[in-house]
Amino acid sequence: MTGNKSSTKKELIAKDNFSEWYDNVLLEAKIVDDRYPVKGFSVYTGWGMSIAKRIIGMLEEKLEENGNEPMQFPVVIPEDSFQKEEDHIEGFSGEVFWITHAGNNELERRLILRPTSETAIYPMFKLWMRSHQDLPLRMHQTCNVYRYETKATRPLYRGREFLWNEGHTAHVDYDDAEAEVRAAIEAYRSVYDRLGLSYIMMKRPEFDKFAGADYSVAFDTWNPDGKVNQIGTVHQLGHNFAKAFDLTYEDADGEQATATNTCYGMGFGRTLAATIAHHGDDHGLVLPPIVAPIQVVIIPIFFKGKEEIALNYSKKLFDEIKAAGIRVKLDDDNRFNPGDKYFTWEMYGTPIRIEVGPREAQNNKVTLVRRDTFEKTQIDESELIPTIQGLFESIFENLRAKDKKTLDNLIADAYDLDQLKTYMDSRMIVRINWCGDPDCAFNLKDMVSGEIRGTRWDVEEKPTGNCIMCKEEAKYVAYVSRTY
């Protein structure tokens, strides 16, 4: 599928130096090319897009099982729709791109590029919603959204164009919307879990919720640079948008009632960034088998006069693996030696490498090297498919377990500001007791290099002391971290 043809073996960058490692991996493993001549806009290149497509497919399948219909709304939103919900305008108007002209004309009505699609979708929901029998409405779309970010951009983490999937729903009542929030959270979890990503689920504080939401739940994951990476959010919107967009329906008693909405978004750039940043090592990417564009690479080792033997046996293995539905590549490009190929496919994070020399061929043996530990196994050809499947499982479990351990080790408890500062300086995720007053949160942000990200959604945690800031009674256990 891909290969770094004209380059030879290059210097590796240690992952300890995360920032340089990351930039290098993005280019060398063809994830994203950030040299596009418009600031904040990047190109997903072959390997990155192949991985992203698999993550997208996993989520879309899950959402459609849940009953979300795939749709596609226009990228442009007319100014008047965009300006219907007050909190929403306030949250987004500073960062939208404006289309003002087309062809040689100035447009009568200016259009924005969607920063998110509520205000594109609700005017249509209104048309589709007459009776309670039309509800719930559930849709999803994979698309790009546009935000004129003023913060520093970073490929996949923060761009002015970003690829995501957004779900939007309308329900007869708040309870049904609450059930939808939980269903969306489960759908998102199922994707992150299968990528081996650990995360904490935060209920965002009031001052940090989605513009127009009743409340927001976010998936925060760790990052090697000590910032926290928000990879997905789910919002209970209550009646806020329904009132602004007049989303009413006739209920079972023939009365007009107002709908309740939810919306949720998973950023594929950030999810891909997490997959790269969490699992990668000094040799490059380490991909969970489920999203690896090539899961097994076969590399024949040519000894003079015995090339055919190794090549024919490689082809036989290739056919066998492919027939089992595994994504396999035979790298028989004779311009490079095996060592260069190992280097390349390690960089690409291919989960299993099979090395085929004449000795393997003559004895019907297979030598497999797993990417995560570099452990080498030799087996009989007859055990090939179950061995590969077992290794996939084992690689995944190993990545997931390591990931969980890393996150667990990053979380610490602080009971006073000095402790908090110390932990923040070591780039930890820190639990504190908090009274819930936004002023305490803002003061905290001024004093340490992080901010309150919220309280746990998935686990109930009770404060064990007074507020770390005002020393009044604490209501919450809050999490403090650096953030993108």
Added chain:
Amino acid sequence: MTGNKSSTKKELIAKDNFSEWYDNVLLEAKIVDDRYPVKGFSVYTGWGMSIAKRIIGMLEEKLEENGNEPMQFPVVIPEDSFQKEEDHIEGFSGEVFWITHAGNNELERRLILRPTSETAIYPMFKLWMRSHQDLPLRMHQTCNVYRYETKATRPLYRGREFLWNEGHTAHVDYDDAEAEVRAAIEAYRSVYDRLGLSYIMMKRPEFDKFAGADYSVAFDTWNPDGKVNQIGTVHQLGHNFAKAFDLTYEDADGEQATATNTCYGMGFGRTLAATIAHHGDDHGLVLPPIVAPIQVVIIPIFFKGKEEIALNYSKKLFDEIKAAGIRVKLDDDNRFNPGDKYFTWEMYGTPIRIEVGPREAQNNKVTLVRRDTFEKTQIDESELIPTIQGLFESIFENLRAKDKKTLDNLIADAYDLDQLKTYMDSRMIVRINWCGDPDCAFNLKDMVSGEIRGTRWDVEEKPTGNCIMCKEEAKYVAYVSRTY
């Protein structure tokens, strides 16, 4: 997956009245909703997007087999890149959307929304192309493009935002690019063929080729309204863009050489429109099984006191069909009677309906009704899966054969202007002898309600008389038709 819950049985519109039939089907079968509040922008709704996703998947798989890497380029192109290739500017500058502001700022450098992506992609190709070993470069992306159309818009046929897949390549020489043109054509054919769509492959006349191309090949298909629907195009770009964008590389002799480019695009809106318009009938959609979101619908028929028998047997059949990898739905919604359900699923074009009454359940029989002919078959349960598979094949072959016959019957030969006018009035696709002079083509367009679309690409046709316009010696057999 979907259903028209709050509506009851509606009036059917005969397909003879194509325009009204089409608008009705788009809404009733949830293909596209054209009521989005910006002119020329439509919403792909659940059923339409589900079908489109399957067409997209078919093409992407084929292109990736061919070696095109999936990528994703930004939607915005800076003004200076867009203006590098002269013919291209001339062709597109009248119809681009301009982004001039972001947040509260006026942009220093204006951006356009891509009308097509050559000028976004080539600056990056330039970075990726150092040596002949880096070539060929082959990518594809599924995305929306934006053209400020001044002609009347029509959902799926012509919009200001349209969903397509575009392939872009760079090659060491013209011959290699010629091979790519053929490979792309084969990829496109394979998709249209599997949709049962008949088409003619036209080499467009010089005056109608893609802006910046050496030559353009197009897939034109018939439409019930007598216009011809261009569903895909493949372009040999020669050195035109390579020169404008300085796409050079070091060849095997160490010399700098200029690359050759190709590009190609398949419009999913138009391909979906053709699938709907060709195969549909007075009852609604008739979908080729390969793209039907639901391929088999099971409808239990409830007799009082025997509901459980029919329902349990329906569930058993459902499990059996699903286990065979077939997309099946059990419609056990008890708000509607079987007749209403037949009506709905016929509208959605579901290839096979299974009717389950207590008699079927008690005798282990299955009654199947195929959507294309409404023919009813009763079989033993043991034959279920092979029967369904056989029906899928048979439905597809029937749709394809009918489609081919329709196109064949639409093509006529005209040897003088009167004949041509008569055929054009009957909305035929007319073959004429043509000298090749653009003036004759323009004069023709002024005199009849159609235009020269090109000469056959896939079949060599020799003129059988003099030019229908100037009476000089004819060089080509050209095709004349109305067009979108």
